Structures are given as C-alpha cells and as structure tokens.
Amino acid sequence: MTLPERAARAWHGDSADDAYEYDRATAVSPVGNGVYEGVLDPGWVIGSALNGGYVMALAGRAIALELTGRGHTDPFSVSAYFLTPSVPGPVTVRVRTVRHGGRRSTVAATVTQQQDGAEVERITLLATYGALADNPPEVLLETPVVALPPVEQCVAMADGGGEAPPLMHRFDIRFDPATAGWALGRPSGEPELRGWFSLADDRPLDAVSMLLVLDAFPPVTFGLGQMGWAPTLELTAHVRAVPVPGPVAVRLTGSNVAGGHFAEDCEVWDSTGRLVAQSRQLALLPRPTHR
Amino acid sequence: MTLPERAARAWHGDSADDAYEYDRATAVSPVGNGVYEGVLDPGWVIGSALNGGYVMALAGRAIALELTGRGHTDPFSVSAYFLTPSVPGPVTVRVRTVRHGGRRSTVAATVTQQQDGAEVERITLLATYGALADNPPEVLLETPVVALPPVEQCVAMADGGGEAPPLMHRFDIRFDPATAGWALGRPSGEPELRGWFSLADDRPLDAVSMLLVLDAFPPVTFGLGQMGWAPTLELTAHVRAVPVPGPVAVRLTGSNVAGGHFAEDCEVWDSTGRLVAQSRQLALLPRPTHR
Numbered sequence: 001m002t003l004p005e006r007a008a009r010a011w012h013g014d015s016a017d018d019a020y021e022y023d024r025a026t027a028v029s030p031v032g033n034g035v036y037e038g039v040l041d042p043g044w045v046i047g048s049a050l051n052g053g054y055v056m057a058l059a060g061r062a063i064a065l066e067l068t069g070r071g072h073t074d075p076f077s078v079s080a081y082f083l084t085p086s087v088p089g090p091v092t093v094r095v096r097t098v099r100h101g102g103r104r105s106t107v108a109a110t111v112t113q114q115q116d117g118a119e120v121e122r123i124t125l126l127a128t129y130g131a132l133a134d135n136p137p138e139v140l141l142e143t144p145v146v147a148l149p150p151v152e153q154c155v156a157m158a159d160g161g162g163e164a165p166p167l168m169h170r171f172d173i174r175f176d177p178a179t180a181g182w183a184l185g186r187p188s189g190e191p192e193l194r195g196w197f198s199l200a201d202d203r204p205l206d207a208v209s210m211l212l213v214l215d216a217f218p219p220v221t222f223g224l225g226q227m228g229w230a231p232t233l234e235l236t237a238h239v240r241a242v243p244v245p246g247p248v249a250v251r252l253t254g255s256n257v258a259g260g261h262f263a264e265d266c267e268v269w270d271s272t273g274r275l276v277a278q279s280r281q282l283a284l285l286p287r288p289t290h291r
Numbered sequence: 292m293t294l295p296e297r298a299a300r301a302w303h304g305d306s307a308d309d310a311y312e313y314d315r316a317t318a319v320s321p322v323g324n325g326v327y328e329g330v331l332d333p334g335w336v337i338g339s340a341l342n343g344g345y346v347m348a349l350a351g352r353a354i355a356l357e358l359t360g361r362g363h364t365d366p367f368s369v370s371a372y373f374l375t376p377s378v379p380g381p382v383t384v385r386v387r388t389v390r391h392g393g394r395r396s397t398v399a400a401t402v403t404q405q406q407d408g409a410e411v412e413r414i415t416l417l418a419t420y421g422a423l424a425d426n427p428p429e430v431l432l433e434t435p436v437v438a439l440p441p442v443e444q445c446v447a448m449a450d451g452g453g454e455a456p457p458l459m460h461r462f463d464i465r466f467d468p469a470t471a472g473w474a475l476g477r478p479s480g481e482p483e484l485r486g487w488f489s490l491a492d493d494r495p496l497d498a499v500s501m502l503l504v505l506d507a508f509p510p511v512t513f514g515l516g517q518m519g520w521a522p523t524l525e526l527t528a529h530v531r532a533v534p535v536p537g538p539v540a541v542r543l544t545g546s547n548v549a550g551g552h553f554a555e556d557c558e559v560w561d562s563t564g565r566l567v568a569q570s571r572q573l574a575l576l577p578r579p580t581h582r
Contacts (some may be wrong), residue, residue, distance in 0.1 A: 076552075077525040077573050079370035081397050081417050083390045098415050099374045104524070106372050108399065108415065124389050124399065126372050128524055132550070140576075141482060141515070141548035191432060224432070233395070233419055234368040236527045238573050240550055256566050257432035259423070259531055261367075263569065275547050277466055278554065280571055282368050282529050285431075 011284025020203035021170065023059070026058040028065065034095040036062035039112075042088035046167040047229045048104050049085030053215025054167075055123060056080050056235070060208045062093035072105045072129040074145060074207040079126045079236040089113065104130040105138055112167055115152045132207055132242050145273040146251040148176050151196050155180040172247075173199040179223060187225035191254030193217050197268075198247045205248060205270075210239045210277035214266045220254035220261060221286060230262070235281035241268035243277075260285050311494035312461065315504070317349040319356065325386040327353035331381035331404075337458040338520050340376030344506025345458075347371050347526070348413060350402050351499045354418055363396045365498040366568035370417045370527040377413045380404065395421040423498055423533050435538035436564040437542040439467050442487050446471040457493040462507055463489040463538075470514060478516035482545030484508050488559075489538045496539060496561075501530045504539060505557045511545035512553060512577060519577025521553075526572035534561035534568075549578050 018024045025044060028036040037140050044054040064073040091113050098106045113121040145226065148154070154174030157164045176194040197213055199205070205213065214237050219230035249269045258265050263287055268277040309315045316335060319327040335345040347369065347372050355364040382404050389397045402414040439445070445465030448455045467485040472478050488504055490496070496504065509520035540560045547554050553576055559568040 077372070079372075079527060080526065081368070081370075081389070081415060081419060083397060097370070098412060104413065106374060121389060124397065124417060126415060126525075128372060135550035135552070137550070139549040141546065141553075145548050227394075234370065234417075234527070234529075235573070236370060236525070238554060238571075240547060240552065255432065256434050256531060256569070258430040258566075259426035259428070261426070261531065262432075263529060266535060275549075278547070280527070281527075 005251060014282055016060065020055065020199070022070070022199055022202050022203045022209065025054070028058060028062045028092065028093060030065060034066055036065065036093040036095065038062075038091050038093070040086055040088050040091045043166050044170060045088065046165050051167050051215065052080070052123075052232050052235065053212040054084060055086045055111060056237070057209055057212040059093050059109055059125060060125065060127070060211045063095050063107055063109055063129060064208055066095040066097075067105050067129050070100060070105050071131050074130060074132040074242070075127060075211065075237065075239045075240050076104065076130050077128045078211060079234065081124050081234050082232050083121050083123060086111070086113065091122075092119075098124070104128050104132065107271065132239065134137050139212065139274070142273070143267065143275045145269040146194055146249050146267070148194055148196060148249050151247065153177070154196060157183070164224060170200055172200050173217065175235045182222040182225065182227065188223050189225070190223050191220050191257065193220055193252040195250055196247045197250050203279070204245050205243050207239050207242050210243070211237055212213065213250065213268050214277055214279040215281070217252050217266070220252040220264045221257070221284070223254070230283040230286050233282045233284065235279055237277060237279040239277045241270075241274050241276045243268075244272055246271040248276065257285060311490070311557050313490055313494045313500065316345070317348060317352050319353045319384060319402050321356060321365045325357055325382040325388070327356065328385065329353075329382050329384070331377055331379050332383045334457050335461060340378065342458050342506065343371070343373060343414075343523050343526065344503040345529070346377045346402055347384065347506065348500055348503040350384050350400055350414065350416060351418070351502045354386050354398055354400055355499055357386040357388075357510050358396050358420050361391060364422040364433065365421060365533070366418060366502065366528065366530045367421050368419045368527065368529050369502060370525065372412065372415050372525050373523050374412050374414060376538065377402070379403065383410075394425065395419050407418060411490040411549070423499055423530065424447065430565070433564070434566045436560040437485055437540050437558070439485055439487060439540050442538065444468070445487060446474070448474070452491060459542045461491055463491050464508065470563050473513040473516065473518065478579055479514050480516070481514050482511050482548065483514055483541040487538045488541050495536050496534050498530050498533050501534070502528055502558060504531075504541065504559050506572070507570055508541060508543050508557070510550070510574065511543040511555045514545070515548070521574045521577050524573045524575065526570055528570040530568045532561075532565050537562040537564055539567065548576060
C-alpha cells in the first residue's frame with residue numbers, strides 16, 4: 001500500500017488501517033452492548049500518565065464506531081471529566097446512547113482500567129456527534145487564523161536540547177519562537193503558546209483526531225514559567241470542520257489564573273485558515289511545593 | 292424576617308428560604324437515592340421552552356444538596372448537553388456520584404420530565420463540585436472586568452418598547468447602549484452583548500446561581516441581527532469564585548459563526564472586578580427559514 005493510499009484510507013476513517021501509529025494506538029474492538037476494548041500505548045506517556053488528549057481520541061474513536069450506523073461519526077462537542085490518571089495497558093470504553101436524533105446523537109461514555117482487581121474510572125464523558133459534512137457550508141464570521149512564522153523558522157521540541165518525553169516523539173510540534181522561551185529557561189511571561197502541529201508520521205488529521213490535537217501542547221502555564229504538570233479537571237472540545245490535509249496552526253491562551261486553577265483555551269486552524277476545532281479546559285495550577 | 296436576614300440566609304445557601312422567587316422556582320426535594328423532585332415554573336419561559344440556565348440552576352441545586360455531606364456545594368465545572376426543550380411542570384433530577392475526592396466530587400445528572408406517559412430526558416450533565424472558599428486566594432492573572440457605563444446610563448429591556456417574555460421579568464438586565472441596538476431594530480453588527488445583571492427581586496447571587504446568569508442574556512447573535520432562538524447544544528460553565536453582593540457585569544461574545552453553529556462565550560464579574568464565572572456554549576444558528 002502506498003503512502004497516498006494509506007492516507008486516503010485513514011482519511012476516510014477506515015479503522016482497519018494500522019499503518020500509522022495513531023491508528024494502532026487508538027484502535028478499539030467492539031465486544032457488544034456499546035463496550036469497546038483497546039490498549040493504552042506507553043509511547044503516549046507524559047510525566048507518569050497518558051496524555052489526556054490521546055485517551056480522549058481513543059474514546060472518541062469508540063464513540064464514532066458506536067454511531068457509525070447512524071452516520072454520526074464526527075464529534076461536534078465532547079466534554080471530558082478527568083478522574084484518575086490513565087496508565088499504559090488494557091482499557092475499556094463503554095458508550096451509552098442518551099439520545100438519537102436525525103442530525104445528531106448524544107452519548108455518555110466512560111473510560112476504565114483494571115487496577116488492583118477493581119475497575120477504576122479514568123475519564124467520564126458526554127458527547128454529541130453528527131456528520132460535519134452535512135452542516136451548511138456558510139461561514140458568516142471567522143476567527144482569524146493565528147499568525148505564525150513559516151514552519152522552518154519555528155522551534156522543534158528537540159531544539160531545546162533537553163530529553164523530550166515519549167509523547168513528544170508522537171508529535172511534530174514547531175513552536176513559534178516568540179512563545180518557546182520556556183524551553184530555554186526564559187519563559188515569555190505571557191500565557192500563550194503558538195505553533196504548528198502534525199503527527200510525527202504525517203498521519204492525516206481527521207475530526208476525531210482533533211481531540212488529540214487540542215490537548216497536545218504543553219500547559220499554557222509554561223509561558224508563565226510555571227513548569228509543572230497541570231492536571232486537567234475538565235476539557236470540552238468543539239470540532240467545527242474536517243481539516244484539510246497538512247499541518248494545523250494551534251494557539252493556546254491561558255486566562256483567570258486564580259484560586260489554584262486556570263482556564264486554557266486551544267484553537268486549531270487548518271491550512272485554509274478555517275477554525276476546525278477549539279477547546280477550553282479547567283486545570284489545576286502547578287503547585288510544585290504541594291505535590 | 293427582614294430583608295438583610297433573608298439575604299443572609301439565601302447567601303448561605305439555606306434552601307428553606309422561599310422569600311425570593313429564584314429560591315422558590317429552583318426548590319427541589321430529595322426523595323432518596325440521589326433523586327430530587329421540583330417544579331419548573333412558567334415564569335421562566337422564553338419562547339416556547341424554559342430558559343436553559345434556569346433548568347441548569349435547578350439541577351445545580353439538586354447536585355449541591357446531594358454533595359452537602361461532603362462539603363462540596365459549589366459548582367467548579369458543569370457541562371450540560373441539551374436534549375429536548377423543558378416545559379413548565381414537574382421535573383426530576385437524578386444525581387449519580389462518579390467519584391468522591393477530598394477536595395472535589397464529580398457527578399453525572401439527568402433532568403427528566405414525564406411526557407405522554409414516558410420519562411423524557413431534557414438535559415444530561417456532568418459536574419465537578421467543591422468548596423470555592425477552600426481554594427487558595429492568590430489571583431495571579433486576572434481577566435480585566437468589562438468596561439460598562441454606569442447602570443443608570445444602561446438600557447432595560449422594557450425601554451425598547453416591546454413586550455418582554457416572562458423570563459425577562461425575573462431578571463433586571465441593563466444593556467450597555469452600544470450593544471442594545473437590536474432592541475430597536477438597529478443591531479450593532481458585532482457579536483457582543485454587555486450589561487449589568489441582577490435578579491429582579493435582588494436575591495443575592497451565589498455560586499449555583501451563576502449557572503442561571505451565564506445563560507440569562509439573549510443570544511449573542513442578536514448583535515448580528517439574527518433575532519431567532521438559538522438552541523444550545525452544549526454549555527460548559529466554570530464558576531471560579533463566590534460573587535460579592537450586588538449586580539454583576541456580564542459580557543457575551545460570539546465567534547466562529549459557521550456551518551450552522553456558533554460559539555458563545557459568557558463572562559461574569561462581581562463588583563470587585565473578579566471574574567467569578569465563565570462559560571462557552573455551542574449553539575445552533577437561528578435559521579428562521581428552516582424552523
């Protein structure tokens with residue numbers, strides 16, 4: 001199979017395609033009654049846990065499979081509440097239909113893992129799926145695409161000289177140098193990170209994979225020099241259009257850093273300048289002295 | 292009981308206080324096993340359905356009651372997926388604990404009504420509650436409070452000359468004149484609404500009532516001259532601090548009006564200038580020719 005063939009198959013959501021590492025790592029098998037089984041891959045670890053966006057994408061793929069018969073395979077809105085850190089190994093996704101409509105379906109889903117002989121819930125989700133291609137084409141008001149330097153003037157994680165965590169080998173992120181100072185110990189002081197994103201093996205991005213992209217960057221608090229892990233309490237993603245092939249432009253902005261929490265907004269544009277996805281998460285401020 | 296006494300009781304979440312119409316209309320009674328019953332009040336109707344924020348506040352109050360024993364009575368994050376329009380009459384809220392932690396509890400909740408002999412789901416929710424007062428006090432980065440003219444220079448709904456829907460009698464909203472042109476048939480053309488908000492009977496605003504405030508204004512698409520009802524698919528609210536007494540300042544901004552949908556962000560500041568709550572909702576663009 002040639003690369004374009006692989007791309008075309010992945011592009012059309014053919015889940016039998018395991019030529020790309022994203023497809024292998026997010027593969028789930030139906031075992032009936034809305035239950036799907038998969039394996040969380042250690043290559044997607046950041047810190048001591050799996051990246052939340054990766055686990056969301058795996059769950060999002062299970063939901064898409066569950067709704068394939070309805071033709072509702074694109075996430076419109078996904079709200080994920082993070083309960084306990086996911087770890088490499090077997091994982092179960094349970095999808096329960098809340099409501100089927102002609103244009104949209106809403107489901108509740110849980111992501112669980114066995115731990116010490118008990119089933120422990122990692123993430124609980126609500127989601128509305130539909131078919132993005134069936135939405136009317138009119139764009140009445142656009143969110144202007146973030147201004148980024150050309151990719152060759154941007155900074156890859158490896159350029160910082162440090163040893164990147166496993167997750168960073170899955171991604172090809174090129175940071176706008178103006179927002180990459182934290183990697184060299186000189187944070188910008190601004191709660192903003194910007195850059196280009198592709199999967200490392202150039203697997204084309206589709207609607208479900210936006211759940212991964214929206215949580216792929218480091219916490220926006222890196223820009224403020226707060227370098228610790230920032231656990232997400234809740235993340236809601238809105239996917240608004242299927243991206244065209246190619247790298248996407250990403251902007252993270254942080255706000256209301258107060259009371260031990262902060263809001264992080266992420267926006268993703270495809271190469272046509274269309275805002276294809278956005279998210280907001282409520283996260284805990286890193287407090288190194290308390291962990 | 293004097294007004295200050297009533298205010299103090301309501302302020303401390305004493306659910307026995309029915310001196311204010313908000314407290315009467317959002318009252319719920321526990322019937323065991325996490326089930327709460329209430330009555331949706333016709334005074335909170337907008338169009339042909341009940342205001343989504345009002346129903347969220349009623350559900351939010353049931354969740355607070357369920358978590359009272361844990362001390363987790365303040366919403367930190369609430370994600371509501373709207374399934375069918377709520378109508379006046381009896382309503383049931385079912386609260387299921389997903390996870391209890393020391394500082395936070397996460398629940399799933401459903402709002403249902405009987406319709407034609409069957410139980411129909413109106414809203415399905417996920418929520419994380421805690422105790423806002425227990426959060427660390429530091430404010431590291433504030434979202435600057437929206438600039439509003441003094442309340443006496445702002446425009447009440449009644450000033451527009453039209454007949455206001457029942458819901459508008461529950462609220463005392465004073466619109467910034469710069470964003471109130473739609474009421475006179477001269478929309479600003481900008482996807483932004485700003486104004487002061489109080490409950491009509493000056494019932495003090497608490498953390499749970501933020502769920503009401505965040506969905507109290509007309510759709511931000513009014514600013515674009517799109518005057519139809521804009522059904523919410525999903526709304527996630529983050530409550531970040533308990534407001535001090537007095538009117539709150541509110542800003543709605545719309546973005547990415549495309550593909551038949553739009554994003555509406557709402558921010559709420561108390562009179563000290565603290566951002567106390569914010570939300571984003573994904574809504575359907577009014578399409579008068581299609582409804």
